[in-house]
Amino acid sequence: MEDERSFSDICGGRLALQRRYYSPSCREFCLSCPQLSLRSLTAVTCTVWLAAYGLFSLCENSMILSAAIFITLVGLLGYLHFVKIDQETLLIIDSLGIQMTSSYASGKESTTFIEMGKVKDIVINEAIYMQKVIYYLCILLKDPVEPHGISQVVPVFQSAKPRLDCLIEVYRSCQEILAQQKATSTNP
């Protein structure tokens, strides 16, 4: 069962949240970030090439121009492959674990899976980010040594950065599944 809603991120860009309920114990949340804008791409390319042309007029060396083209291409490919995240997905499966996937613009996918035995809770936390105070969803991991301690805080949707209304939706769904998980772990 699928539905899609649109939210906004902390900077005001549009985000689309797609929710898929595969079964009562398995849910997936997919946040799509705004695409690479043509305007910013043109601006950066023009700046680099103008700077290269300026240097060329000073040095009269044509290597600078070819170097500028090379740098632009390599920079764009590197940006698409390593920096620009298109989609972030959170898959939560009862009694198995939580999986976070980030898909980059070049098609690369980077996945992290956390087993349910390590997850203590999912909470919404506040943080100071530059000049703003933002909310973010994070997974608290259990400390193997201390039963009531937390060993790590793993933030979710780090590059999409949705606002509180979106986070509350995701939080509620995740807590339903975690409540099931806690109930089964206390009743053997």
Add this chain to the structure above:
Amino acid sequence: MGVCPVVGSVLSHCPPSSFSRHKELLLFFLKPPSMVLKAFFPTCCASADSGLLVGRWVPEQSCAVVLAVVHFPFIPIQVKQLLAQVQQASQVGVAVLGTWCCCRQEPEESLGRFLEGLAAVFPHEPWLRLCRERGGTFWSCEATRRQGPGASSEDQVTLIFYDQRQVLLSQLHPPAVLPDRQVGADPTGTGGLAAVFHTVACSEALFRSDRFDEGPVRLSHWQSEGVEASILAELAKRASGPVCLLLASLLSLVSAVGACRVFQLRPLSFLGSKLSTCEQLRHRLEHLRLIFSTKKAENPAQLMRKANTVASVLLDVALGLLLLSWLHGRSRIGHLADTLIPVADHVAEELQHLLQWLMGAPAGLKMNRALDQVLGRFFLYHIHLWISYIHLMSPFVEHILWHVGLSACLGLTVALSLLADIVALLTFHIYCFYVYGARLYRLKIHGLSSLWRLFRGKKWNALRRRVDSCSYDLDQLFIGTLLFTILLFLLPTTALYYLVFTLLRLLVVAVQGLIHLLVDLINSLPLYSLGLRLCRPYRLAAGVKFRVLEHEAGRPLRLLMQINPLPYSRVVHTYRLPSCGGHPQHSWGSLCRRLFSGELIYPWGQRSDRQD
């Protein structure tokens, strides 16, 4: 059977339009909550004929790992014998978990009753019944537990498909190793997925027979189409025994010769500890001894280290041979020898110009003429000696270079270490100047600080290691103040010489450091692990990832488990070979402090630190 508190919250939060969505949830919640049963099923058995499911049940995680399918017809006694054999060989509790049914259309009544009868022959809680329509995509799966006579309850099942070959061959790299966990401890306690990997990896005894074997029991698993083997690997294994023995004895002979008494005597041992070539050769000898040792690798980490060492040595020798062929072709050595002496001459000339500049008015500063002339003439005489020495050596340079070039066949690292040593030897005069300048400067600084204390009426108490006040006589104060003034006004000259020679020395040290960095890189890069990560990414696993397969309401959830490979940075970090120990021992702050106070610096600590 308590009512789940979430039911109340769900009811209060649901608007009427989405009530149908929550109906499924409510139906689920009204049943007593039990842990969802996870059945790990190998993808290779998905199209196998009907039969029994054989595998391991992990009750703590409520997961059943299916390892193979036993086909009809079979004799139950033989199946039990086979399972007992496997259990003994692998220390893993293998049992019959349930039945597998893959047929053209809906199973007939007789087959259904026959399958149910099997549950009595092979008692196991819970009993799995997997069923798939041939050609269809959806599966049905039931797990029943017998609770008391006649009553049975069903569990919810999630099917997780895994690639048996990849899981067998892969090695999990946990993100952090707990300090109190012993090596070789049972990993099932740490996580459900580690238990799955451990089960599959230990059950090799089950996968030894394929369908061409005439055994009593017919199995289906990843090797049932034919056991994987390679002729080259088998031949290499057979040949490696005697070859390793021979080479290990040769290496022990070499190291015995190297450890003999002649080399322990003062001049040779001192030279051996200072030259980085000897250090590198010793390091390589250690590596070769590791590779050709007759002891088998005990765990995967040791095996990887051996393989990485072999790859590193091979790359080293290959690059060295390349360098050798480049050097010896087209009489490059002759060209090199011809340019070496003029370059040394040029460097000495530049140094002479520098000293002439210092003896004049360098950068507009006014030096003390007498001290300036003394120091300048002293260093100029040194350079003159050095030039004569170089000219004495000039006929032999080509021969020396030719023989040094031959050493490149031992490896590029040896050639680079030799290059670093040659640079050190050729710039020995700069090192000498630095030591003279530093000693003079340090003497001056010590004198100044001690006389400054006298000027203020204090004294250094060596017993108490602190500064105490002291009453001096008038003549002591007079002499002391006079000396202090002399030293103070001579300080700029000495400081300038010290500064110039320290900068030159630091330049040489930087060049040597770069060469050592390159040598270190070749020594410690884990090439085999990087190649493995590139070509067989499933072998080095950081974890797993799941994908939800096509789902229909009412059917069990199906997931595909794939291996998540380790990122390259972690591969390098985990499998780095230990380096030669040429790392700087001092931080930048302590280095600056030592430079300021005039102490001699050795940017990388040698094995035996020279006390000067």
